[in-house]
Amino acid sequence: MSSIATQGLQFREPLIFERSSPGRVASSLPRSATTAPGNVALPEGLLRKKAPRWPEVSEPEAVRHFIRLSQQNYGIDTGFFPLGSCTMKYNPKINEDVARMEGFADLHPMAPESWIQGALSLYWELERYLAEITGFSAVTLQPAAGAHGEYTGMALIRAYLMHTEGKPRTKVLVPDTAHGTNPATLAMLGYETVTLKSSDRGVVLPEDVLAAMNEDIAGIMMTNPNTLGLFEENVKEVADIVHAKGGLVYCDGANMNALLGRARPGDMGVDAMHLNLHKTFSTPHGGGGPGSGPVCVHDRLAPYLPIPRVEKDGSTFRLVSDKPLTIGRVKAYLGNFGMHVRAYTYIRELGREGLKLAGEMAVLNANYLRVKLAERYHVVHDRACMHEVVLTDKLQKKAADIETRDIAKGLIDRGFHPPTTYFPICVQNALMIEPTETESKETLDRFVEAMFDIDAESKVDPQRLKTAPHLPLVGRLDETRAVRKPILRWRPVETPTAGQ
Ligand SMILES: Cc1ncc(COP(=O)(O)O)c(C=O)c1O
Incomplete structure (x- = not known):
């Protein structure tokens, strides 16, 4: 029996609170001037009447508690993680080393341009690498996750339609094989979702798009490869139909890892697409971030991209915000820069053939x-x-x-x-x-x-x-109860000695 069993997780050890013994300490710090009796800097009303009920344990017990907790996690560094749609690929440790280099990790987000030329150069180059890999002409690295990229990309389409037609249109076509975040993104932007049923082959058929498409539809949002793990083989024909009615094509490109070096959505009639750096480009996943969901676009959507843009002027990089058609900022500063460093490292390490x-x-x-x-x-x-x-x-x-x-x-x-x-x-x-x-x-x-x-x-x-x-x-959890009645806080059992 492997991993979980051999990690010894089947043994239930006493929790740190159960090990508590009054007076036992893990450290002995000198009394500070402010906490010495009669020398109190805090107002009387803010002082505790009772000592907090922390577990009282020795240093080895505290260390064992935290190390044991860390071992109870299952992660990509402990075993196979075949979580479909999440792309739990190994996160190379070289990415971590580079992201921790002090020239990157210690940068202040408000440092002047002249101090951060190296970081801006990496940012500028990564945008170009991603454009080359996907077949688009411009990229923003600002969005912090895949869903945030979807929101940004569809906001660009919305702004484009507002600018060119004076109205954003009201609906967007979404195949039933799209990722669940797609309809949610549309709802956030005020669009209504029109669901397209996929064919027996699990893909979108051009005739269904033709039947559904009209001048009130802003476009289509297709996940490609889709969530059945299939390539949307009619994407070019679908794009032609949508474009003929003035709509635009958005591709959820979170699954770009399947197409790397083989096919480019930018060559297939797609107008905008996001990437998940934490899927395709091996940066770590995080609950709700800190990820990165860059958006790639063709020229006609480029003027709407979020500001500031990083531009190259001779050999100098500049942050430019003077873009009259921009949708504005979607994230503070330049996005999750640490993720950009990791993805850049991955691309440089693998190169064209490796990708x-x-x-x-x-x-x-x-x-x-x-x-x-x-x-x-x-x-x-x-x-x-x-x-x-x-x-x-x-x-x-x-x-x-x-x-x-x-x-x-x-x-x-x-x-x-x-x-x-x-x-x-x-x-x-x-x-x-x-x-x-x-x-x-x-x-x-x-x-x-x-x-x-x-x-x-x-x-x-x-x-x-x-x-x-x-x-x-x-063991097996009651998942419904866990969601409806979560117990989010540990409370100590009242004992006569507690608090003394
Ligand atoms: C196809 C697809 N689209 C969108 C997303 C949403 O990405 P995120 O979780 O980074 O918001 C995912 C997430 O795995 C995905 O697989």
Whole structure:
């Protein structure tokens, strides 16, 4: 049994609060002048009447508590993380070293231009690399996440329509295979979403776009490759139809990792697209940030890009805000600069051929899993996929009433992070698997073995799967209750000695 089990997480250690013993300390600091009796600088009303009820523990106990907590996390540095749509690829440590160089990490965001020429040069070059990789002419690095990039890109389209037609139009076409953030972005901008049902092949059909498109529709927002892990093969024809009615084409390019070095959305009729640096360009993911979602555009949208723009004047870089058509700022300063340094390092490290190989390996790994897993699982579109593959629980459900959730929890007991579950929503009980290019064949084989083992267990002991996971410290949670009645704060048990 690997990772989770061998990390010893099955043993429940006493919590730090349970170890507390009155008078035990982890440090002994000299009494400060302000806290000495009779020498109090704080007003009487602000003083505590009772000492706070912190756990009282020795230094080794405090250290063990925090180290143990850090080991209870499952991350990309501890194991395979096939979370579809999230692209949990390995984050190279060289990126971290470069981002921590003092010339980058210690910069003050308000330092004058003349002091930050190196940083501005990296920023300017990264914009150009991303434009070259995607086939667009201009880029903003300001947005802080993929969804923020979507918002920025669609705000550019809105501003363009306002400027050229005097009104933003009211609706936007969104295929049912788009990422969930797309309709949310549109709602934030005041657009109504018109959902397009994808075809039996899992892609958008030009005839459906033609039937839906009119002069009140601002354009289409397509995720490509889409959330079924399929390439939208009709994108050029779709773009021609949308453009003929004066609309614009937005591409959710968060899955660009599948196309690297092979295809450029900017060459396919797309007008604007965002990238997720924390997916395609190996920067770390963070809950709600700090990510980066640069937006790439063609010339006609460039005048609307957020300010300040970094421009090159001879050999000097300048921050320029005098742009009359700009939508303004979307993020403080220049965005999450540390992420830009990491993505720049990744691009320079891999180079043209390396990036292409990364894209190819991501697609190869997903197809390897597709073919292997099809032996025991239902694959929704069993044809060549891009960077991810979508399965369902159909076979296990029919044979043993085992659901997607049970399969995911069974994987935890076998030492793997589960794939994305119940997404995309256009597929019933989906299991969305994205291996990424950074996993070896041996790891993929172990994953397939675990999936086969789950299928076998579903036939002999379905109850064990229905109550999984059994090995980690935390078992199956009541997820609905956890959301509706979250317990966000630890409160001490009242004891006669507490507070003395
Ligand atoms: C296809 C797609 N679009 C948009 C997003 C949203 O990106 P973020 O979570 O950075 O806001 C994601 C996130 O993984 C995605 O996979």
